[in-house]
Amino acid sequence: MSFDLLKPSRRQFLAGSAAFGAAGLAGLRPAFAAVDWKKYAGTTLEVNLIKSPRGDTLQKYQKEFEELTGIKVNAEQTPEQQQRQKAVIELTSGKPSFDVIHVSYHVQKRQFEKAGWLADLGPFLKNPELTDPSLVESDFAAAGLAFAKDKNGRFGALPFSVDYWIVYWNRDLFAAKGLEYPKTFEEMVKAAETITDADNNISGFVARGAKNANVPVWTSFLLGHGKSPVGADGSLQTDSAEAIEAAALYQRLMTKSAPRGVTGFNWAECQSAFLQGKVGMWLDGVGFAPPLENPQKSRVVGKVGYGVMPKGPAAQASATFGDGIGVTEASAKKEAAYLYCQWAISKEMGARLLQAGAGVPFRNSILGDAKVREGVTMPGSWVDCVAQSAPISQLGLPVIIPVTEFRDIIGVGLTNLLGGADPAAEMKKATEAFKPVLARSEAQ
Template sequence: MSEFTRRTALRAGLLAVPALAAPPLVAKVGAQQAFDWQRFKGEKVEASLTSNPRSSLLIQHQREFEDLTGIKVGAEQIPEQQHRQKFAIEFASGRPSFDVVGISLHVNKRQVGRAKWCSDIKPMIADASLTAPDFDFADFGAGAVTYSTQADGRMDTLPEFTDYFIMYYNKDLLAAKNIAVPKTFDELYTAAKALTDPAKQQYGFVGRGLRNANVVLWSSFLLGTAQRDTVSADMKLQTDTPDAIWATQMYQKMMRECAPPGSVGFNWNECQTTFMQGRAAFWIDGVGFAAPLEDKTRSRVAGKVGYAVVPAGPAHHHCALFGTAFGISEQSRRKGAAWYYLQWASGKANQLRYLTSGAGAPARSSPFSNEEAISSSRFPREFFTTLSESARIARPGLPEIVPVTEFRDTIGTAITNTIGGADPAAELKRATDAFRPVLEQSERAT
């Protein structure tokens, strides 16, 4: 069995602590009840994952799982949009090629739950012969567990990670003009305006402008209003209200007056590159994109990045919350082996890796109390404090509906048009009128 040493951990950019090592788990279970990590030795599970830093970490360390269990893993990671399309098509065919699938709950939760594509894992958690004694289900945050639970009570995914939108800022740019970290969106706009100097290719803000991708930034502004939600509790669309118009006007000002040319086509990766080059003072996006910013071989701002919670709006202070989880295909013939993989993938070791490598906020609580890991991380303490503070003010950044992609496409087109100068109220009304029948038809089919 391979040994996870301090040298290995340092190469991975992580802290080596006892909780990270897989081998001790084997020693613990030797004579424990009926549970046996080697129970499904010789089987192979296929895992379909979304391309992101967390999936890369799991694939990088999957040999650890294979040595622990004797189960082989065939894992692939696919770009986000293509992955969602692929697994939906395969599930609908009734013959998915995978046993384990990564799910973006903020996009596919209701779709997956309504079709019952994934198995209820509650019975597996309760089965002492299938669940490791130190799995510690209580370690998962209540919000993450709720996110993984369907309205009918089935828990058809196991939480992986909670993505909070935070505000990154360039400490040097703010210090040069003696500008304080903004506490409100109005303060953010004022600061970003003051830090925008096109002649120096320096901009006060960078954010997602691309249709569909931009909705999660726009909803970050909306969460600060009295309305907060894009769909009401009785499933009525509310995307052309005064609060929605305010959020769009704020988005429009930030993107038109403070962002670099071409940002109308920016997704997170273009925003990340711009910020890494030192050409933007502020960037609001997910916590999972932090790692490259602190990479001195790639980033001009390494060691100069500040982290803060998203500013407050006129009525509330919330940040957008998104989440991912792992599901087991209902059609899988290797559910036992797949459940073992889920326990490892969302186990304490990998969850700590997520946190200390900057790959995202873990769904478990224990990593945040690992003082040794936090103090030895390449990330400043401010990063971890920001995550903890964000957890307290987080709310879902997208509505829990089936046609989430259509929602993002339709509303996102309207938002994108405002970057070109279109009137926010007119664009939102047009988009709302276009999407309302889509939502109503989806609800009738529920």
């Protein structure tokens, strides 16, 4: 049997993943009776979705929403990059062709807030005639609320699907060295170096080394040092003492305990290495789990632990990415559009996302529901890890417009570290290079 993996795109990977079985949804249907769902019967909504498993799920069950509300939905899915371009062009015109939009929070949050393109859903959430009683802010993971709200508390889009970063760990390799799962960054480093055995081609740790892709690995460590890349006042913290310490930690793990050639690794290469059973720990998003339990692809079936991110010197945090679904400020059908958004993130639809392997809901009540868990084909420890990551979730990228440029510039510095460069020098150089880019974006 060959264990070499094809390297599909992230969207193809997620579309093919089947983390959850076909658990029955009996009892999961929301208490829709509390809302006057027929209030806008006869209305037609235009919905702009990102081409993804989440978009597929919404379209697959769209008729149920139409039957529930009497609202006609015209939903269009567009590939991610094209969807973002289309959204900006149309929203800038002031006359978008859509009432509902699927938003990539970690890329578009600041841009949408600054332009005022999304309607404030706060008043709708507080309206018992429009909102099911189970939909309350406290049910969202902390990162979901951070994504959804601006600094003034304005609620711009409902949190839809989340990607928490966790640690996949090989229980057999840990047991062979008499190790337990690390609780702190310090223990993580020690475990990685203890497990590493170059003579037998065993590495203690793997994560993304390729520029741009590597930035969330570093931010995962930065958050544990109690800092974010950009402070609350908008100032860059990428050359702070904590940022340099996080970079030094990244350098140590990736040069002393990672596989050869890790400088060129993105998630697919990391996953492939872990599947071979030669890696102790792999830090990445929760969505890459299903192949690890697939005997056709994996040599670690039944050996994988799913660990919550260990504590850093100042905090325990799971770097988090996600998307939302909101109503355009320009829409003349805001309340009807809000009903669609509410349906999209309902408990029933969230359960379906999980069961299709299409995403992880931001709502804690879905992850903790026994009826959802009944059909889980992944180990229960995976679901436990997801649920335990929610309370410590923090944004994995800064809320700025030039996110891609940020990842490119900081990513070059991090890649240089793998060649032996000085962490302080690289972080200061990258920070100086990015400052004018950020300043220009804020001045526009």
